[in-house]
Amino acid sequence: MLSIVPTPLGNLQDITLRALETLKEADCVLCEDTRRTQILLTHFGISKPTVRYNENDSASVRRCLELLRQGKHCALVSDCGTPCISDPGWKLVKEAARENIPLTSLPGPSAAACALAGAGFTGGAFTFLGFLPRKRGKASKLLAAAYALQHPVIVYESPFRVIKLLELISQSLGPDTPVVAAREISKVYEEWLRGTAEETAQLLAKRKKVQGEFVVVIGLPEAEQKHEEPSLPY
Numbered sequence: 001m002l003s004i005v006p007t008p009l010g011n012l013q014d015i016t017l018r019a020l021e022t023l024k025e026a027d028c029v030l031c032e033d034t035r036r037t038q039i040l041l042t043h044f045g046i047s048k049p050t051v052r053y054n055e056n057d058s059a060s061v062r063r064c065l066e067l068l069r070q071g072k073h074c075a076l077v078s079d080c081g082t083p084c085i086s087d088p089g090w091k092l093v094k095e096a097a098r099e100n101i102p103l104t105s106l107p108g109p110s111a112a113a114c115a116l117a118g119a120g121f122t123g124g125a126f127t128f129l130g131f132l133p134r135k136r137g138k139a140s141k142l143l144a145a146a147y148a149l150q151h152p153v154i155v156y157e158s159p160f161r162v163i164k165l166l167e168l169i170s171q172s173l174g175p176d177t178p179v180v181a182a183r184e185i186s187k188v189y190e191e192w193l194r195g196t197a198e199e200t201a202q203l204l205a206k207r208k209k210v211q212g213e214f215v216v217v218i219g220l221p222e223a224e225q226k227h228e229e230p231s232l233p234y
Contacts, residue, residue, distance in 0.1 A: 001073045002096045004089065006082040006108025010187030012043055016108050020044055026075035030064050032088055036079050048075075055088035064092055068101045082110045086130035086156055111185055112154045115215035118192060119152065119180040122219075126152045132165070140172045143218075147173055153218040159183075159210040166201035169218060173197070178219040184212035 003022045008014040023029065023046050030053040031037035037050050051067070053076065054060040067074055076083050076092065083089030096103050112128050127146040132139040132155060146153045157165045162181065169177055175198035183191040189212060193200050197218075204210050 002068055002093065002101060002103040003073065003075045004083050004093065004103070004105040005075045005077050006106060006110065007037075007040060007077050007080055009080050009109050009111055009114070009185050010190075012040065014109050014186055015040075015044070016106070018106055019108055020046070022106060023048065023075050025073065027072040028067065028074055030067075030074050030076045030092070032077075032079045037077055040077075053088060053092065055091050061091050061095065065095050065099075068096055069099070080109070082108060085110060085112065109186070111156070111182075111213075111215045114185050115180070115182040115217050116152065116154060118182060119217040119219065121152045121178075121180070121217060124151070125149075126154060128154045131156050136168065139168060143169065143172050147218065150220060152220070155216045155218070157214045157216060159212055159214065162210060162214045162216070163201050163204050165214075165216060166197050166204070169216075170197040170201060173218070176221065178221065180217045180219070182215045182217070185215060187212070 003026065005019050005022050007019070023041065026048060028049040028051055029037060029041070030051050032053065034050040034052050041048060041050070051064060052060065053064050064074065076089055078087035078089065081087060084093060093103065116126055127149055129142060129146055132142060143153065155165065166179065166181070169179065175196060177197045179195070179197050179200055181193040181200055183189070183193070193203065195203070
């Protein structure tokens with residue numbers, strides 16, 4: 001059996017009771033970085049074998065798939081957040097599903113959902129792009145196409161490229177495009193920057209050093225925002 005287990009973005013107390021139970025019951029833990037995962041397991045007093053899962057190595061995928069074929073209960077984790085969401089995991093899940101290996105996906109921490117909730121743009125639809133292509137032209141076209149749907153757009157970015165991302169948003173969508181840049185979500189130095197794309201880029205450019213992973217939520221101008229009411233179940 002394969003269990004997809006989200007892990008905390010930063011604060012270890014964000015782990016769910018079900019995630020802890022699954023990690024304790026699993027025969028082994030498949031992970032991006034065995035050292036980081038071991039810190040999590042040790043913190044909660046869990047002793048389990050860890051197996052490195054490298055999505056870019058077909059031999060690694062086959063090795064993990066073979067454990068599942070043998071009837072092992074494998075818990076799949078990424079370094080933080082939910083596996084398969086801009087993180088490794090989808091190839092193994094695809095192969096497991098193809099072979100009818102039982103699998104389950106646990107709810108839990110997601111940087112995209114957390115940032116959208118804190119942005120205050122809308123409680124309705126949104127478009128998640130993960131990390132944009134490195135080529136500026138492709139990134140600009142992708143942003144424009146997503147933004148044309150008239151829903152908030154969520155993008156992940158590193159501290160080394162976030163200023164360039166904000167400048168690209170400003171140039172592609174307009175300097176007054178509202179953004180919320182959430183930095184280091186759930187960690188000690190969590191920070192929420194709110195303003196236009198141009199203002200936020202200028203603010204970060206003034207800093208001696210930009211640190212921490214960013215989730216950038218791109219909103220619509222106030223006049224274009226759709227204030228959607230949550231649908232009620234029938």
